[in-house]
Amino acid sequence: MTLNLKHHGAITGVTGSCHELTIGNQGILVDCGLFQGSDSQGRASASELAIEFPIDHIQALVVTHVHIDHVGRIPYLLAAGFEGPILCSEPSARLLPAMLEDALKIGFTRDHELIERVLGLISERTRAIPYNQWQPVFEDGDTALSIRLQRAGHILGSAYVECDARSGNARERIVFSGDLGAPGTPLIPSPEPPQACDRLILESTYGDRDHEHRDDRRHQLRTVIEQALDDGGTVLIPAFSLGRTQELLYELETLFHDNHGEPWRDLEIVVDSPLAANFTDLYRQLKPFWDEEALERVHAGRHPLSFEQLTVIDTHEDHVRAVDYLNDTGRPCVVLAGSGMCDGGRIVNYLKAMLGQPRNDVVFVGYQAEGTPGRDILRYGPRGGWVELDDERYTINAGIHQLSGFSAHAGRSDLLRFVNGIHPAPKEIRLVHGDPPAKEALASQLRDQTSARVTIPSR
Structure with a gap:
């Protein structure tokens, strides 16, 4: 042949x-x-x-x-x-x-x-x-x-x-x-x-x-969030709009379902990406292709991709206001924004504003290719280094975490x-x-x- x-x-x-x-x-x-x-x-x-x-x-x-x-x-x-x-x-x-x-x-x-x-x-x-x-x-x-x-x-x-x-x-x-x-x-x-x-x-x-077990990664995510709640900081999660964002929302809904009291009750989850919001809506429309576990949750009356603590930011003006508000107030919050490798998108503005503050955390849940800002933050952040964003250097004082189990x-x-x-x-x-x-x-x-x-x- x-x-x-x-x-x-x-x-x-x-x-x-x-x-x-x-x-x-x-x-x-x-x-x-x-x-x-x-x-x-x-x-x-x-x-x-x-x-x-x-x-x-x-x-x-x-x-x-x-x-x-x-x-x-x-x-x-x-x-x-x-x-x-x-x-x-x-x-x-x-x-x-x-x-x-x-x-x-x-x-x-x-x-x-x-x-x-x-x-x-x-x-x-x-x-x-x-x-x-x-x-x-x-x-x-x-x-x-x-x-x-x-x-x-x-x-x-x-x-x-x-x-x-x-x-x-x-x-x-x-x-x-x-x-x-x-x-x-x-x-x-x-x-x-x-x-x-x-x-x-x-x-x-x-x-x-290999990756961590699913239970381990959920425990690690919970630990980072609870630390942010104590510190009054923001947890930034650079997430690909398709796949990773929806998977994270699913796991966050699980954490909210399992933790009813303070301080989880007042924690806000922000999806700052019109594209991710669009994909999440499409995911909901494509329920027939979900696995059995997710469909069982739906039949039990839960909403794995849409829950009370979730806020979606659409316009650029609202995005700018959100960055300024979280940076000024120190209100505990989890922000999911693209792009997943920090080489563009709205996550860059959050990083510029918040990387220098120890009360904030950055959680990487996906692969960071060589030559991307995400790879540099992972490499140099734990050593108190810096990363170049839009041709400017930013010191990294925020906590840096990698949860490979979310890959x-x-x-x-x-x-x-x-x-x-x-x-x-x-x-x-x-x-x-x-x-x-x-x-x-x-x-x-x-x-x-x-x-x-x-x-x-x-x-």
């Missing part, structure tokens, strides 16, 4: 996911994501973000989930002349327009009419397909490709992609993991490994470590369980979407535990 795999992103780091599978003369792309952090160096302008590889033979784009590092270059793909369908799960089809509208406003254009045209084109091309159903993509003589989406447990709508490739009498099953989630993630059913796989393209974000990514043991659940083992495993130490550590474990040929592609 003439089968080629190429990687157009997520090979030197954890962003810019874009992978190509070609059988014969036709192929597909799996994801087309934006580069972030140090991965984005040299890619600041539209011309540098342009699609630099041939796409005439690409018949479809398959989207694993709608995080920006997996979908952010879709407008550039369309501009390059891509005319095929965009295939994704049903929840992703609902979430994709909101994510790309925000991305277009920030990094593409401020022209409202142009944004509407691009979003209209994306909506026309998007085709939602159910989980666990084979879908033909192309057939050319004796060459054909079908795909099937399976739940990946990362965010709502996330999927890994099974590809059934046929050429003559030869057949091969290729699986793209996308981003896999950790078992037990709130709201999201856990991923199950595929029944068959010849080649596996596997993410390795946390290939070198939306599978940990090392979760990745190994996923692979070891495939029988027989894949012939080849390619590790992508990870920093070099994480990929090397996971590769070593996989070589010890499986018979697969484990590779780390450079292109």
Whole structure:
């Protein structure tokens, strides 16, 4: 079989996911994501973000989930002349327009009419397909490709992609993991490994470590919040608008439900992100895709993503007032704001105002890519260092915490369980979407535990 795999992103780091599978003369792309952090160096302008590889033979784009590092270059793909369908799960089809509208406003254009045209084109091309159903993509003589989406447990709508490739009498099953989630993630059913796989393209974000147990992370979050209540400080949580924010709201509702008295009764939770508020509303609309635990809470009369202590800030004016109010009054509060790596968005204004005060705390609940302010705060904050925000230095006196148990990514043991659940083992495993130490550590474990040929592609 003439089968080629190429990687157009997520090979030197954890962003810019874009992978190509070609059988014969036709192929597909799996994801087309934006580069972030140090991965984005040299890619600041539209011309540098342009699609630099041939796409005439690409018949479809398959989207694993709608995080920006997996979908952010879709407008550039369309501009390059891509005319095929965009295939994704049903929840992703609902979430994709909101994510790309925000991305277009920030990094593409401020022209409202142009944004509407691009979003209209994306909506026309998007085709939602159910989980666990084979879908033909192309057939050319004796060459054909079908795909099937399976739940990946990362965010709502996330999927890994099974590809059934046929050429003559030869057949091969290729699986793209996308981003896999950790078992037990709130709201999201856990991923199950595929029944068959010849080649596996596997993410390795946390290939070198595991996360805390869910009970431990909730205890740690409670401890940080109660410390803030004692100190009269603000807890800042840089959170990705999609996935992490909703998961945090779910856990915070749990804490409020379990702690009825003072001082929890007067604690306010602020979501300062119109995009996160929009996604949270979409999550509520997509209840049929929630897991059993979340649905049981709904049936019991609880509201995991909407509770009395929750305030949503929409306008920029209200955002500025909130920063000033919390900075001046010292009222205990938990603020969830984007962006998750502190490289833009409203969290930056909170950090500028509050990093210098010991009574405040910053809690990181997601991966911080190399070259982002979030990574620098984690690295230098515990030593009383500084971080550069908008070309100015800010001293870090606030408490700095990292709760890895809130990561939306599978940990090392979760990745190994996923692979070891495939029988027989894949012939080849390619590790992508990870920093070099994480990929090397996971590769070593996989070589010890499986018979697969484990590779780390450079292109």
